[in-house]
Every structure is written in structure tokens, then in C-alpha cells.
Amino acid sequence: MNDKTILEGLFRQHYGKMIHLARTLLHDDAEAQDVVQDVFARLLENDYQMTGSKTEAYLMSAVRNRCMNLIRKMQLRERFKHLHPLDEADESHPIEDVLAKLEQINAIVDAHIEEPHKTIFRLRFDEELTFQEIATRLDISIGTVYKYLRQCISRIKSFI
Amino acid sequence: MTPTAMETNNNIDRLLDMLDHPERYSDQEILDAVNRDEETREFYHHLTQVTRARRSQRSLSQPADVDKAWEQFEQTHLARPWRERLWLRVAAAVLGILMMSGIAWATVYTVRHINAVDTSNYNSESLATPAINEETEVTEEKTLGDTTAVKVTEPVVFDNIPLEQMLGEIAAYYGMTVDFRNEEVRTLRFHFVWNRGDGLEKVLDDMSHFESVTIQQTGNRLIVQ
Numbered sequence: 495m496n497d498k499t500i501l502e503g504l505f506r507q508h509y510g511k512m513i514h515l516a517r518t519l520l521h522d523d524a525e526a527q528d529v530v531q532d533v534f535a536r537l538l539e540n541d542y543q544m545t546g547s548k549t550e551a552y553l554m555s556a557v558r559n560r561c562m563n564l565i566r567k568m569q570l571r572e573r574f575k576h577l578h579p580l581d582e583a584d585e586s587h588p589i590e591d592v593l594a595k596l597e598q599i600n601a602i603v604d605a606h607i608e609e610p611h612k613t614i615f616r617l618r619f620d621e622e623l624t625f626q627e628i629a630t631r632l633d634i635s636i637g638t639v640y641k642y643l644r645q646c647i648s649r650i651k652s653f654i
Numbered sequence: 655m656t657p658t659a660m661e662t663n664n665n666i667d668r669l670l671d672m673l674d675h676p677e678r679y680s681d682q683e684i685l686d687a688v689n690r691d692e693e694t695r696e697f698y699h700h701l702t703q704v705t706r707a708r709r710s711q712r713s714l715s716q717p718a719d720v721d722k723a724w725e726q727f728e729q730t731h732l733a734r735p736w737r738e739r740l741w742l743r744v745a746a747a748v749l750g751i752l753m754m755s756g757i758a759w760a761t762v763y764t765v766r767h768i769n770a771v772d773t774s775n776y777n778s779e780s781l782a783t784p785a786i787n788e789e790t791e792v793t794e795e796k797t798l799g800d801t802t803a804v805k806v807t808e809p810v811v812f813d814n815i816p817l818e819q820m821l822g823e824i825a826a827y828y829g830m831t832v833d834f835r836n837e838e839v840r841t842l843r844f845h846f847v848w849n850r851g852d853g854l855e856k857v858l859d860d861m862s863h864f865e866s867v868t869i870q871q872t873g874n875r876l877i878v879q
Binding site: 498502505509510513514517518519521527530531535538548551552555559571572574575577578579580586593597599600603619620624625626636640643644647650 | 697698700704819840841
């Protein structure tokens, strides 16, 4: 097996998890793809010793580091608009823990968010409408949209 | 409803209004709104978590096209014949060894640790100065240089990086595992210059200057206390 075969093997083995992490941390799919490509490009440039069990951890933290770099370089307004963290206090937790917590949130949403909150939650977080668009679509006041959203968050919070 | 709860709700509503029109506000106004009180700050934190959670959910529902990604990678990065690359790397390694014998690269700075970012007290200034500069960033700069030889010996600069992350990379390089016996030290941040040409013992010796952390090697484990 030559180096290229080894690299292709690594790429194919780890790409799925890596792109998932990048898509989770960034709001732009094309950017997420670039991140994973860049991580492997870096691997090619440097003589990293890819040894068994460490490989995945290395690749995953390389993805997270690059994503955090990109977020750090964004304008504050853009970070805020796409709801990225504005500080980095909790970015040092192990990646598995971070992803597990997100799964927990999704499970809570599935189990405990009922209508009408569910619709507002879905329009905001899954379809990424603005609050004004949600208000117009459902023909309710924007104050009501805010209220439902606040209630969604505090309900999720109560189960974490 | 207590006045405080009502005030908090008003703050949060204002924050949500800002999310629809961030361009109407200055950075300072946005930061002030997020940090107005503990509840609002916590609310924003949960919004970020929920946003990530849903992105994660969407990502799982659209399987990645690994064939297409690999094809793209091959075209972009493997255009040059592989054999030629290998020879270049061998040449680079030899040059690297020659340079190492002549120049002492191992300069290690140890700076007092800075505690993990205090969330209750961040401001626009701390955001304006990105604190972390990790390894991937450094190698990016390295590859921009045209002397392949320097790449081999050039030290990796950890600038204000959490110990967990720094030690993880170093340990992986030397085939070691890390065992944190004291959870609190994971997030302590340090400045450290790591010369990958150094043996593990030398690196651990340099790291022994870190305050409030002891790292001990036992077999293939690094015990951190």
C-alpha cells in the first residue's frame, strides 16, 4: 500500500464524522466542506504519524479548531446573526461530549415541545425564518412569537 | 410576574428583535444586549446550543457524498505525481536534519497561565483579540513558506491554548495517552513552543515550568495533576 492508498483510506473512513462536525459548528455547508478538505490537505503537507486509535481524535479536533478559527474571524454581527457563541468558554469540552449534548437537546425537543410551540420552533430553527416572517406566516403578533420562543427555550432548559 | 422577570423578558425580546436586524445595531449594542443580565446571557447560550443541535440533525439527514469529496480532494491536492511528492519529502527531511545540526531551534517560553475565559466578564475587547492560535493555523502559515526544509524543524507555537488541547496533540505525536487526574487543569491556558524534533523527555522537562500543573510519564501514559 502506498501513501496515497493510506490517505484515501483515512479520508473515506473519517469523512462522514468530520463533515458532520463541521456542518454542526458552521452555518455554511460549502464552508464546512472546505474545512474537511483543508484538514486532509494539511495532513498531506506534514508528516503526521497516523496511528490507530489516535487518528480519529486528531482529525476531529483539527476540524473543530478550523471551524472555531473561522467563527472567530467572523464579524460580531455575523456571529450573532447565525447564533454562534460569542465567547469560547465551553469550546474546550471533549468533542463527543459536545455532540452528545446536542443529541440530548434534540431528544428533548422531540419529546417535550408541543404545539403551538413546535411550529414556531420548527420555522425558526429548521426553516430558519426570521421572527417577522414567522409572525406573518402564522398571522400572530411578533410579541407572541417571542413569547413562544422564550417558553421553548425555558422548557428545553428545564430538562437539561 | 415580578418586575425582574418582566425586565428579563423585555431584554430577551429586544435580543430577538436584534436577531432579525443585526445590521441596525453596533457591536457594542449587541454585546450589551446579550450581557444585560445572567438570564439573558444564559438564554443566548441556549439559543446557540439549540441552533447547533438542529444543524446537527439536518446534517444527519443529508448523507455526505464521500466519493465526490474524495474526487475533489484528488483533483485539488494530488495533481502532482505522488512519487515526485515522496522524493520531495525525503529531500526535505534530509535538509531538515542538516539544518537541525547547525541551529538550535529549541527555544521555549513559559508564561504564567491565564485562566479560562471568564464568561461573566467578557467585553468587546476580549473578542477583538482572538486568544487562541492553534496548531492547524500555524501549519497553514508554514506551508505558505517556500522552503520545504524549514517545515520539518519549525517549532509549533501554542499561543494561549488550553492544556487539554495542547497536550492532546503532543501526546498523539509521541504515541502517548493523556490521563487527567485533576479536571480543573484541563482548561488552563498556556503559551508553549514545541519543537517536534525534541524527544518527549525534553518536552516534558520544558513543560515542568508550567505553574499549577505536573505532568508525569508512566509507561505510555502522561499523568496530569
